[in-house]
Amino acid sequence: MYTIKELADLAGVTTRTLRYYDQQGILPPAEIGLNGYRFYDHSSLLRLQQVLFFRELDVPLKEIRIILDRPDFQLVPTLQSHQEAIQEKARRYQELLGTIQKTISSLQGEENMTEKDYFAGFDETQYEEETRELWGRTSQYQESQRKWTSYSQDQKDEIKKEGERITARMVSETPDTRPDDPDVQRAVGDYYAYLNQYFYTCEVEFLRSLADMWVQDSRFKVNFERIREDGAAFVRDAVHLYCDSHRENS
Amino acid sequence: MYTIKELADLAGVTTRTLRYYDQQGILPPAEIGLNGYRFYDHSSLLRLQQVLFFRELDVPLKEIRIILDRPDFQLVPTLQSHQEAIQEKARRYQELLGTIQKTISSLQGEENMTEKDYFAGFDETQYEEETRELWGRTSQYQESQRKWTSYSQDQKDEIKKEGERITARMVSETPDTRPDDPDVQRAVGDYYAYLNQYFYTCEVEFLRSLADMWVQDSRFKVNFERIREDGAAFVRDAVHLYCDSHRENS
DNA sequence: TCTACACCTTAACGTTACGTCAATGTCAAG
DNA sequence: CTTGACATTGACGTAACGTTAAGGTGTAGA
Secondary structure (H helix, E strand, O other), X not given: OEEHHHHHHHHOOOHHHHHHHHHOOOOOOOEEOOOOOEEEOHHHHHHHHHHHHHHHOXXXXXXXXXXXXXXXXXXXXXXXXXXXXXXHHHHHHHHHHHHHHHHHHHHOOOOOOOOHHHXXXXXXXXXXXXXXXXXXXXXXXXXXXXXXXOOOHHHHHHHHHHHHHHHHHHHOOOOOOOOOOHXXXXXXXXXXXXXXXXXXXXXXXXXXXXXXXXXXXXXXHHHHHOOOOOHHHHHHHHHHHHHXXXXXXX | OEEHHHHHHHHOOOHHHHHHHHHOOOOOOOEEOOOOOEEEOHHHHHHHHHHHHHHHOOOXXXXXXXXXXXXXXXXXXXXXXXXXHHHHHHHHHHHHHHHHHHHHHXXXXXXXXXXXXXXXXXXXXXXXXXXXXXXXXXXXXXXXXXXXXXXXXXXXXXXXXXXXXXXXXXXXXXXXXXXXXHHHHHHHHHHHHHHHHHOOOOOHHHXXXXXXXXXXXXXXXXXXXXXXXXXXXXXXXXXXXXXXXXXXXX
């Protein structure tokens, strides 16, 4: 058992950070004393280590919570994925070191650089660590990655657009349509087909859990709320209806 | 000449970022058109590159501005210092990779870890990149580093405390004392001696520029404002008076 | 010439992950 | 029995932008 300060000192963070993590549900204490004191144990320590790894990899705390709370979360595979992600970060640093060398040479008139060269290594998005970390290493994610990376950029853009079109139909701009509206239900069906075609072969139950996630995760949520009030909840209801009626009899 | 979007795309940042940097005086455009449009040139590009390097090294924008605006700022030495700092960051990643390996082994019962070992590599302050970058590579900084690192931790703590005691005297808690108060002036003299003993041999003019910095840089400023209202300005005035009366005749 | 449409502007509020008080309660040591 | 180091819950502050709103500008094509 550790007090809050003991754990904080061990991990090199402040007590305020640990209280914040508690408040956000990321790292609840193992026990709370009658005096209200927080007490942590060894599993807290391991969880905090995970939090710090994800934080190091620029994963927002909200996502960290979701990842760590997933029922299929596994420690060792996650640690291995951290390993890859950190190695990727290190490679980015190598590129930055190259940029420094080139810039020095070019300032001394020894080398020519294009404008782009001055900024090689700065853009983190090129190293696409986010998606990889977000989904973890489930087999579903792996399949999606395999399919997805086989497309060209133009194809990817087109697939995304199609997804947006179907999504718009699912949310249905007109405010008086209900989740059981035939057009909406047809759109849900199209989305299910779309998923299977471009991402992962999945059962309708997976679609159901996806829709649940859209409601919980505000990053997805906003996409629906933009189109209609409580759009995410609307879509969730529509998807649930769809899944209910397509359960065994498919 | 680049438009704002052209430069943003080159550097992999958003136009909002460039506008923000303009607003903060970190990267003013080379030219502003009659229509209010911002235009950037090659020197802007080099300056932006510097900003991004410092940002990469977690230097706050306020400090970046101060560093880049220093009259003795030099591009090539700064690039070299970036190189060292980035290598240090890479070393930290190596330690994190070690922590991952150890954690995996210990989870499989192959290795024993102390609690501390679980967090090896997370604490950036151990790598003290900040001070190094803040002061740049002036000779004064180097001397201060040489002196400072030769002390033990206990000595360092004691020296810091003494500095705080003298500082308190310089600011003078009692609200009706003036900057030319004899006690205050004596405290300034003591601080000058303190500086020379523990940090760098310097002339009074250096003390003057230090005091000016205390007013500008809010990180130092708060230390004085805590003690008395407008404490930083008060100390600056006191120091200026002291320096004026100790100019040539020392 | 008109009209898209992609670009530009300022203004202002929102966000994340804490830092930093303030006011108050708790506990082990001398 | 009183320090002093620890703990608690608010609550406001901060950095570095993201985002949206409301509008002005420039040019390519019908």
